[in-house]
Amino acid sequence: MIIRALEKHDPPHLTHLMEQLGYPASSEELIQRFRLLDDHSDYHTLVVEWNDQLIGFAGLHRGLFYEANGSYVRIVAFVVDESIRRKGVGKKLIQAIEEWAIAQNISTLVLNSGNREERQAAHHFYTQMGFKAKSTGFSKSLI
Numbered sequence: 166m167i168i169r170a171l172e173k174h175d176p177p178h179l180t181h182l183m184e185q186l187g188y189p190a191s192s193e194e195l196i197q198r199f200r201l202l203d204d205h206s207d208y209h210t211l212v213v214e215w216n217d218q219l220i221g222f223a224g225l226h227r228g229l230f231y232e233a234n235g236s237y238v239r240i241v242a243f244v245v246d247e248s249i250r251r252k253g254v255g256k257k258l259i260q261a262i263e264e265w266a267i268a269q270n271i272s273t274l275v276l277n278s279g280n281r282e283e284r285q286a287a288h289h290f291y292t293q294m295g296f297k298a299k300s301t302g303f304s305k306s307l308i
Contacts (some may be wrong), residue, residue, distance in 0.1 A: 166254070168261040171199065173209035178219045179212075186244040209265065213245070213258055217260070221245040221258055227269065238266045240276035260296045277302045 176199040177192035184190075191218075204207045207228070212220035219263065222241035226278065229235075245255045266274060278284050278291065293296070 168211055171212050175212055179222060182204045182222055182244045185247050211261055213254055220249055221254055223258055223262055236271050236273050237273040238271050255290060
C-alpha cells in the first residue's frame with residue numbers, strides 16, 4: 166500500500182470513491198474539478214494506492230484561524246473503499262495527513278461529518294483517531 170500525492174492521471178480513477186462518499190461525478194467532471202483544485206496551493210490531495218488501484222483518498226485544505234494564531238488543515242473529503250474498510254487503511258491515511266500537516270508546520274486538523282445515521286461508523290472512527298466533536302455545521306445553497 167502506498168499513500169502519495171494525487172497525480173494528473175488519477176482523477177478518473179476516483180469516481181467509485183466519490184460515489185461511495187455520496188458525491189457521484191463523471192470522470193470528466195473529476196478531471197476538471199481536480200485541475201481547478203491543483204491550481205490552488207492551499208489544496209492538497211492524498212491517494213491510497215494498492216495493487217495498482219486507488220482505494221482511498223483525502224482532500225485537504227490549509228486555512229488560517231480567525232479565532233487564534235496559526236493555521237489548520239481541514240479534511241474536506243475522506244473515503245476508503247467500502248470493500249476494505251476496517252482493515253487499517255483509514256488509520257494509515259489519517260497518519261499520512263498528520264505527517265503532511267506537521268511538515269507544513271500545521272498543528273490542527275479539523276473536519277465535518279454529516280449527522281446522518283449512516284455516518285455513525287465514521288464518527289466512531291474519527292473519535293478513535295483522536296478527533297473531538299465540537300460543533301454543528303450549516304450550509305445554504307445560493308443558486
